[in-house]
Amino acid sequence: MAAKLKFESVKVGDEIPKFEVKGVTRPDFVRYAGASGDFVPLHYDQTFVEAAGIPTVFAQGMYTAGLLSKALTDYVGIGNVRRFQVRFATRVWPGDVVICTGKVTNKVEKNGEKQIEGELSVLNQKGEPAIKGSFRAACA
Amino acid sequence: MADKSAVGKTGKPFTMHVDWSKVREFARAIKDPNPLYFDQALAKKELGGVPVPVTFLQTSAFWTDETSSPGFGGFDLRRILHGEQEFEFFKPIFVGDTLTGVTKVADVLEKQGGRGGKMTLLITETEYTNQKGEKVALARATLIETGQAVKA
Numbered sequence: 001m002a003a004k005l006k007f008e009s010v011k012v013g014d015e016i017p018k019f020e021v022k023g024v025t026r027p028d029f030v031r032y033a034g035a036s037g038d039f040v041p042l043h044y045d046q047t048f049v050e051a052a053g054i055p056t057v058f059a060q061g062m063y064t065a066g067l068l069s070k071a072l073t074d075y076v077g078i079g080n081v082r083r084f085q086v087r088f089a090t091r092v093w094p095g096d097v098v099i100c101t102g103k104v105t106n107k108v109e110k111n112g113e114k115q116i117e118g119e120l121s122v123l124n125q126k127g128e129p130a131i132k133g134s135f136r137a138a139c140a
Numbered sequence: 141m142a143d144k145s146a147v148g149k150t151g152k153p154f155t156m157h158v159d160w161s162k163v164r165e166f167a168r169a170i171k172d173p174n175p176l177y178f179d180q181a182l183a184k185k186e187l188g189g190v191p192v193p194v195t196f197l198q199t200s201a202f203w204t205d206e207t208s209s210p211g212f213g214g215f216d217l218r219r220i221l222h223g224e225q226e227f228e229f230f231k232p233i234f235v236g237d238t239l240t241g242v243t244k245v246a247d248v249l250e251k252q253g254g255r256g257g258k259m260t261l262l263i264t265e266t267e268y269t270n271q272k273g274e275k276v277a278l279a280r281a282t283l284i285e286t287g288q289a290v291k292a
Contacts, residue, residue, distance in 0.1 A: 021171065028169075035162070035169035037201030061222050062198050066170030069194035078176050079187050084194050085226035 003077050004140035007107065007114040016102040016118070019071035023095050024059055032063040059092035064130055068122050071100035076137035082115060086133035090124065097125040102135070114139045143248060146262075149210040150244040156203040156268075158192060158237045166193055189234030197227060197268065197279050200241055210245045210264070223261065224282035231276045238271045246280065257287030 029043045041048040043060050065086045072081060092098060102120035109115070120133035160180075167177040176183045176191055183190040233239070243266040253259035261284055268277040 032169045035166040036198045038198065062195055062225065063170070065225065066166075066172075066193065066195050070170050070172040070174075073172070073174070073194060078174060078191050079232055081194050081227075081229060083226070083228050085224070087224045088222060 004080055004138060005076055005116070007116070007139035010104055010107065010116055010139060012104055012106065014104045016071055016075045016100075016104075016120070019067065019074065019100040021067060021098040024063075024092060024098055026057060026094050029057060029059055029063060029094075032060055032066065036060070036062060038062065056094060058094075059096075061086070061088040061131070064088075064092050064098060064122055065133075067098055068100040068102075068120055068131060068133065072102065072120065072135055072137070075102075076116070076135075076139075080138040081135060082113075082138055083136040084133070085135070086120070086131045088131060089129045092122075092124065092130050096130075098130065099123045099125075102133075108136075110136075146211065146245045146248055148245065150242055151204075151208040151210040153240050153242045154200070154204050154208040156200050156239040156241055158196075158233060158235050158239065160190060160235045162199055162202075163190060163192055163196065163235055166196055166199060170195070187232065187234075189232070189236065192233050192235070194227065195225075196233075197266075197277060200266070200279075203241075204243075208241070208243060210243055219286050221284040221286065222281065223284040224280075226280040228278045228280075229276065230278075231270065231274050233268075233270070233276050237276075239268045239276065240270075241266050241268050253284075253286060259287060260285040 033039055033044055038060050043057050046057060049057050100122050102118050104116050104118040106117040115136055115138055117136045120135055121129055122131040124130055163177055180190055243264055246265040247263040249261040251259045251261060261282055264281050266279045270276050
């Protein structure tokens, strides 16, 4: 929900509760394509990717980033994210397990607001990073 | 190959209406069942309006065309990877808002890459203003043009 974390009760090193998707699917990528307007065929057109020498379609980076943002807003509350940054590493393939996590690395006061900063990551079932990221969020 | 001469170029401003159906569709796509996206009365009480997901500004793709892009100074779109994405938020964005976005080329950098040889990084920034003239968000994208065609 929207409730802010209490600044005093957050400690550096606190972990964002894990959000895990046990096997992303091609329909997930199609749904994200329609929702976002990202119609790059690499993410749903098997004929196209095979012609490009790629074995199968793979997730839009921003689809995976969206799953990660859900883990973050579940923790800090919707409406409290001030900054969200992601860097894409390894690709996410159909069937991959996607594990979204993160932790608090700093507590600051910025623009008259109590805020926490932290790192974010998405790992696959082999522990390889699909995304490395960071965030800043407002607390109460 | 893109070069420094593109830095500072801006695209034509584009308009983006924040529509509840799109917000609901987007929240479902990212597997977020949070009732604040789906229950207007609850969202109004808790936040003052129905919020948008953190990465929702990506849906600007539905509102832009080639004139909103600053022109990427010869970037080869067949060799482009989305390397990085960042959002900063200054004010809340709600369903019903009308946003104006302006995209500019913030930087062009050259880097030595691994598999693809020399890489060129293109950093674009899109600033969003709401119908009250308030700056609400900044979206920063890093696109990578690899030295050769991208392979798996």
